[in-house]
Amino acid sequence: MPSQSAQPERPDDLVMRVRAFLAERDGRAKEPYLGVHQRLDRDTSGVVVFAKRPEANASLAKQFEGRDVEKRYLAAVQGWSGRSRETTLSDELRRGEDGLMEVVPRQKAPPRGVRAPKGRPSGGQRAVTHVRVRTQKEERALLDLILETGRMHQARVQLAHAGAPIAGDPLYGGPRAPRLMLHAAQISLAHPKTGKRLSIRDPHTGPLEFWLKNGDLGARVYDDVAALDAALALAVERRWGLGRSAERDPEERRTTAFRLVNEEGDALPGLAVDVYGEHLVAQLYAGDVWDDAARRERVLDRLDALGFDGVYLKMRPKQANVLVDTRRDELAPSTPVRGQAAPEAFDVLEEGMPVRVRLGDGLSTGVFLDQRSNRRFVRGISESARVANLFSYTCAFSVAAALGGASRTVSVDASVTALERGRENFAAAGIELGGNNAGAHTFVAEDCFAWLARMGGGGKEGPGNRRKAESFDLLVLDPPSYSSTKKRRFVAESDYDELVTLAAKVVGPGGKILACCNHRGLTRTKFRRFVLAGVRAAGRELLQLKDMPDGSDFPPPLGRDPHMKSVLAVLR
Template sequence: MPLDLWPLSPPGRLIHEDRDLVAINKPAFLPTHAPERSDDAHRRLVAHYEAKTPGGPVYLGVHQRLERDASGVLVFTRRREANRSIAEQIERRRARRTYVALVRGTPGLPGRGKGPDRGVLRHRLAPGDGGHRVLPPSADEGQLSTVLFRVLDRHGDRTLLALMPEPGCPVDLPAQLGAEQAPIVGDVARGGEPAPRLALHLEELVLDPPGGGRPLTLRAPLPVFFSDFLEGKGGLSDVDAIERRLREAAERRAGIARLPDTDAFRLVNAAGDGLPGVTVDRYGDFLVVSLYDEDAEAARERLLDAAFRLGPTGIYLKIRPKHASRIVDAREPQFAPKDPVRGAPAPEPMVVHELGLPYEVRLGDGLSTGIFLDQRENRRRVREMSAGLSVANLFAYTCPFTVAAAAGGARRTVSVDVSRGALEWARRNLDRIGADAAAHVLVEADAIKWLEKSAAKEGPFDLVILDPPSFATTKQTRFSAESDYKKLAASAIRVLAPGGRLLACTNHKGIPRAKFKRVLADAARGAGRGAAQVKEWPEPEDFPPEPGSEAHLKTVLVTLER
């Protein structure tokens, strides 16, 4: 049975539909309407109606904006004739709204669990970066916002609030509750408690129907996350709760699941998706579950049972070392069982696709599968920039970056890795796209020594891809990203042509983003080359970081002066 977690209209999301309006219960992390992104609520709903009535015209008017990280009622018009009425109600804030927020403490009483059961928030708001600034009480400028609040529940110092803005008032609840020193859970920037999502939900929206008649009340049930977090149910003790988190994370990946010819990506990224110590990756109709700490290992059977409810053909298990520097035999059964722990075995080898390109994977062959899924967007960018270039791919492994460069029209590539088995695998990957073996050369060598002794004769290169492991030991060298990355990057920069580019990556937790940029800028200076630009590339959407932390993958593109 195919792994199909992404129906066009997920069960329970459609909460109202008539000839004038459609309303959904928008999940967190989904933008309302973002043409620059691959996924948004408007696009999903259009696809739903196109599937229902193939060839028929689909019109959805956007009037209401609900914050990307919030959830709740989101309404669209289905006929242009309904636009004027709905636009007037939404834009003039006449529609009555009830939000639910989970905060620490109570507004006006910072850090305390007790306080008034109801009250009023009054603030003056002025436009600010990405939202509003809350002005001092004595300010004459800005617009007055009045919000009634009522306590729904308390648990320790956590409080569940209902918030009702008065009609006609502007509102920015994250900013306003932050100003009250009762920040919303998940709003880390304003001091909120770290959480896998922003605990803000538009529970009710009351509108006058465009055709007249009694007011229309649209309600979106409160996500279970709110009660779970309020009561501290964040553990892995319940199979149903684990399944719920898995499905919520899967829904968050809907935009990636619908990318063209893409069936390999991360489904769950540990604490970033509310399941600390656990990752789940999709490979076609199979899942790979990885456990990173003792709590996750203790919940192993519950996690596997919950994952199997999603409908994969089979599940493979990986027990990851607790520290990146710890050396393990990756093929030992206690770390990576060769056979699936649930369901049927995967083909050996298996071919998955990423944006149309085929990659061979082996799900039961040690801790690594043959492709690092967190590099999908970087491979896409390499493919887009490689036409006519000479490319060196260092620490190439099975050469997914080289496949992307060759598919993008690279004139020649040189891929270097110390493992003969990985390079044989790489050749099969390149053969699948018909790459010319004479133009796309594979070199079995220590990449550090190759840079020192051979790269100058092979270069100069227009693009060097540098993605070393955090720690590596070969017969000739030892490498630690934290202490040795600058020297390695300088060696790579020296073999670049004028105007050439270094794509540098690291997963090392001890190298934060800002430091990584400095290391690479210093490496360019140390190599005697001027850097025209040192630019960060964003992390992929399916690898959200732990709340309050940086993403694990840091990517920087260094472009040299011409």
Template sequence: MPLDLWPLSPPGRLIHEDRDLVAIDKPPFVPTHAPERSDDVHRRLTAYYEAMQPGAPVYLGVHQRLERDTSGVLVFTRRREANRSIAEQIERRRARRTYVALVRGTPGMLGRGKGPDKGVLRHRLAPGDGGHRVLPPSARAGQVSTVNFRVLERRGDRTLLALTPEPGCPVDLPAQLGAEQAPIVGDVARGGDPAPRLALHLEELVLDHPEGGRPLTLRAPIPVFFSDFLEGKEGLSDVDALERRLREAAERRAWIARLPGTDAFRLANAAGDGLPGVTVDRYGDFLVVSLYDEDAEAARERILDAAFRLGPTGIYLKIRPKHASRIVDAREPQFAPKDPVRGAPAPDPMVVHELGLPYEVRLGDGLSTGIFLDQRENRRRVREMASGLSVANLFAYTCPFTVAAAAGGARRTVSVDVSRGALDWARRNLDRIGVDPAAHALVEADAIKWLEKSATKEGPFDLVLLDPPSFATTKQTRFSAESDYKKLAASVLRVLAPGGRLLACTNHKGISRAKFKRVLQDAARDAGRGAAQVKEWPDPEDFPPEPGAEAHLKTVLVTLERG
């Protein structure tokens, strides 16, 4: 297929291979070996060898680890006979390591000077939360870390460093450089410049080969991200840099691309992927590019050119309103051209798949396509919990949540939306999975009024799905999530059965995660219902937030007491 961005072994990632060892250039965001993930480096490399040598046994020994957000040289053993030598060198830190890091300032910088061109970092490290903490200079506890550094390049207040720990020393470069007031770009928690990734890369690893002991030097080239950021190309002015960021974002989504029966997801998420004001969604072999601010609109042609280099069959464009409260005609050509702006048109309608379930989408039909891709993991969880339940889906739109619940074995569903067109679309979605229409009612109504007048007669429900728009106006009601969500949630909680659950979502930027949780706790009290649990659900991984900010989607599951 044309949009094939996820080969098992991306070109250029394999940097050394012999009968004892294999080394790759690990991309950022991919863990070395994580049993809870289906696409860590170990599994990806195993799948590569299984595909290259069908039926042959594959062995990959894990001795070296790189943190998830760090890129660079990562080596595995291919034979058990090589384990002892490599384990001894890695675990005792005998192998020589050279990292590159992009930082603000320079270690040892005094006053307004530019700092030394080389030097030594000496710290005492003690175990800390998720890594190490740097102890005060007078401390006697901890382990001594000695790291030699030299400046490779300076641009303004940004500096590219090479850092080589002394053999045998522990190291935690983000903590150590943060303590030196030279935080790594992307390490926002320690004062580093916001960036879509941590600017830390293991450029070179030198070890003795397990066969014969000869020195082996493994090198991973410095990612272009470092020079782009150093030269100020983190904006939207350079097509080549935009293409690189899109491909890096695509690589970050490789594990999603390999989910069974899934061909629709967020490919690049604005500043979270180094593309401020720009999102790119994949629908099969097509892309939908959305622009959210004036800078993105000014760079429109460059962004589209870069996206088209990825190889989609076609690209559709959406110009999003700058404020969520602004109501625009979603089908106006100036906001959502009906025809693709690059390449060939998509089928209309088109069917995409998510975790094996089919959903109808229309890429040229206004600002919305028929499915909100950020709810994939929530739909998966609903599908897993729905068996035998009575489910209500409010503000149901085209009913992707209802499809997930029905596929999971929900006993009955009631889906409420004010749009007859959306509900007709929903019926087609439900028909595709072959469920009994009589068990899955579609109600054309204002969801707020339906709760007031009809929900009690239809209920009680075991599970209610509540994902209202941030702002909505109908002939009968006006709704603002910031001021009205608590009252709406209380109305929902009153129609839940004992032990029932409310899955509540909002993407209102003015409502923080902590505030949203409080709103739902207060709603339970107002409804006179005891909450056994009010639990936040994790953010979708293909929607990384702007560095230092919260994710836009907040999800909380409220479970009522059974008594």
């Protein structure tokens, strides 16, 4: 959890949890006082100090501002081999163009007789960190750090600049680890009331010492029950807010379906685990990770031990789209492999929106959980809008738009079965499709490229194929990475710009395209280029192209782009 500054859509940080704990413990109706002076980067463990009374607050504030507080950290790094066992890192830090901190390059000494310019490098702030090696094993080392100054990301950027990045650091090039291997081991300050020097320590350094000894386990995590349980426990803790959403969140934000484990992003390669109410769905991705059947059984046993009613299994081939029948029992058993069966069809909640799912119906369940934040966004901008949802599957984006007040939705998909289930989702959300609402929400069973060409004027006109003139305020594009219909074959890595070109021709003035792609081999940068090229090829002017935020339960692999890439294109 973050130490402060919770996400607005689902507030949950250390400050809120401590206040809730104090209020419950002391039986207070009013939120207790808590003075905040310190923050830790998310995934940094260790000591945090708060003031519980206003009279203590001034003393703590003065000590933090006057640098009278001593902060000791422990960091597990790679690349310290051959360096001094004790040293001091002194650098000028500034915020770079990408928003991250960076070390200001040192100025060369002026020639003899030339006076050096006064002052520090432009925009830099001095950062001083004292380093001592506690333990070393080859290239890996456990370092004691004393932070003399308190700059943003100080230890992380200074150690990376010194060639020894902290393990698990996705921002500054750290080697792979289950999390950021940085621990706030001790904080020393004067007691606000007595003035006596007070030191608070957290000796729990097990994860750092484990990484120092073993490095990145990779798939070997499945061969060590203790390491596997630790990785699952960390993933569960990271989803604390989502997991208690049904109890804590207002009705309009309750969520009972989300990702619990996201493969390498949670240090569990080849494994994704999703929560659907009281059941889990484990997805094992094709690869030599699962050649050992004992690993698979061990994982299923540990998931079963988490306490859900049942666990379903999906064996994901490399390209599930090329399968003729994705309901084959050896790939997706129709009954749970652990525990009790879920109802054949039941509703889960996503930000308060009901979605019907089927856990035993092949590889797909009825909803793509990685689009939750995008559907929340669509719901928020759809008031009175005309929305077209292409590759709509079971129409969850369309339902979100309708709940957000869209005046019209069109759901287009080649699968008649998927669209019928889309109608079920509309009904589950209480949206009428007939009566006064007739025609407001329509479903088109057609190849999306053919539909776009017809809408945009590219289709042939004739008695049975007359082009319908209609434009939209928002188009949602969420195609599979690969797909084939009777009319054409689509590969996201080569055809996405063509899809955007066709879409831009049916977007009205000032309209938007929400473009999404889950192709693992496509980088975010290349995907943005596809969208930009597609808009330009349509002769439209792009006003804005921005990346949409990643879902909090879909952390990307360390140092790599997330699997789901989403951008919003706003046209003139």
